[in-house]
Amino acid sequence: MKRYHYIIAISILLSSCGRFANEDTKQKNTERIVLISKQYCEIIYALGAEQDIVAVDVSSVYPPQVKNLPTVGYHRALSLEGILSAKPTLIMTNGWKEMGPEPIVKQLQDLKIPMKFFSTKAVDIDSTKALIKEMGSYFHKEQKADSLCAKLDADINLSIQNAKKYTDTPKVLIIHFGRASNVYLVVSKKGAAGKMIEWAGGTMAVTDTSGMKQLSAEVVSKYNPDVILLTDFGYDRLGSNEKIKELPGISATKAAINNRIYRVEEHDIIYLGPRTGENTLKLQKLIHEKSQAN
16 A cells, blocks of 8 residues: 555656646657557667657656657556547557556546557566567567667676676665655665666665565665665655765665765666666666775
């Protein structure tokens, strides 16, 4: 239930950012795709296949130009009015289970608007490449898909080779969406972020495989991470490392004492995509910053 409250709060905050005011500039498009997946969004733009996208969910914020499109709500708090006003000929999403609330999903099913789900689920590098290629085939961008996959492989391999050069293995705590009532929503080893930290030569402070979980300030302090990564949503609300250090459970950690608290973009670490290797190399520099300076 607490996790549900986080989702609702996030959707309200995201929807208040002004993106709902964006106008539909593609009114003459024959194909009109409403895209409800930030992962698909990044891949489609990387393929150069975005010309028929007329609206997105508010969590789709990469690449930056996608913010010019009208939005249809958070993917788990969708606006039926927003979707229908986009006059979609196709809704593209990861799956029914990734959409909400349930009454809106039921209405979309009853309206029989064509839906597109890609069969591949990106859970590792091989399946991420398979998804990119599947989408490349759908949009007739096979050559670009091959190029994206080659770069992804090269960047991941480079990060793994780089990791062998470091003598330290920093313990990293990733705090997602900030804090509520002295409880932190953190990222565990399961998922994209855990894999990226491993490839970068670090270890996750939260080693279980439950996905995201809530931790008290006392538990955060007990984990005592070497590095804290705070996603943009929470970091920007606080505004500075000094403000973050004042949070319960943070000030006594090695990360706070050694000033190793960094801002990261949520979309760079929560799902796997064409920039995962590139983003892993960036994380690698952050988490090993101290050893590089010595």
